[in-house]
């Protein structure tokens with residue numbers, strides 16, 4: 001049954017609207033190991049206190065491990081950072097480069113998010129020989145420059161500070177293998193996209209790109225179109241990871257799901273039938 005589930009996770013079926021609720025029922029039995037994550041990562045995430053992947057994790061991880069570009073519509077708090085951190089670390093671990101340059105760049109909108117992402121990477125890379133660093137405005141650049149002289153595999157940055165250091169020729173982004181744009185909707189709100197575009201001129205075109213946003217507006221799709229190649233779209237329902245970890249019956253609209261047993265269905269007039277106390 002698990003092999004069958006794994007095939008299902010890896011297939012495009014997972015993103016088809018009609019199969020979402022069935023997917024939720026099936027996925028309640030999925031663990032991190034079933035996502036083909038390596039032991040050092042599974043161990044670190046288990047020690048962090050997480051026993052099962054969240055919806056965005058089991059939806060996105062197989063595609064990221066397969067090297068696909070991703071357009072993710074997901075809100076903060078759904079386990080999104082781990083959804084990209086774990087497979088990205090696994091991909092980096094697979095190859096040992098013959099250079100010491102930065103291999104992954106994560107652009108995010110605020111200092112707080114940059115620090116949070118760095119902390120998460122630290123936690124999940126506990127048993128891997130990978131290093132991470134965050135750089136952001138609001139502090140003197142001296143300490144960040146000193147840290148950049150050591151090996152940095154994963155750089156997490158706000159666009160303003162990164163651009164400043166690029167312009168001073170302190171940072172080489174030509175060896176970036178994976179680029180992640182986090183919370184692109186907030187970047188647009190804060191008018192950071194012009195800086196992001198300047199930064200991306202320095203990043204190798206031969207890369208995997210993951211883009212995440214809480215909403216997918218026409219403007220965000222336009223940004224995505226210029227950056228992503230044949231992306232897989234992943235999205236989640238707005239439910240906290242805590243709620244997802246508690247086994248809940250999943251209720252489906254009988255009109256869309258004729259094969260779902262009657263006990264899992266509710267009248268079609270119910271506006272929000274996903275999780276019911």
Ligand code: AMP
Pocket residue numbers: 050051052053054057075076077078079080081082241242245
């Ligand atoms: P995000 O801001 O989307 O990265 O979500 C972060 C929150 O999700 C943090 O509170 C994490 O502790 C939590 N989280 C991450 N992975 C899991 C998981 N597999 N199960 C439950 N909570 C998780």
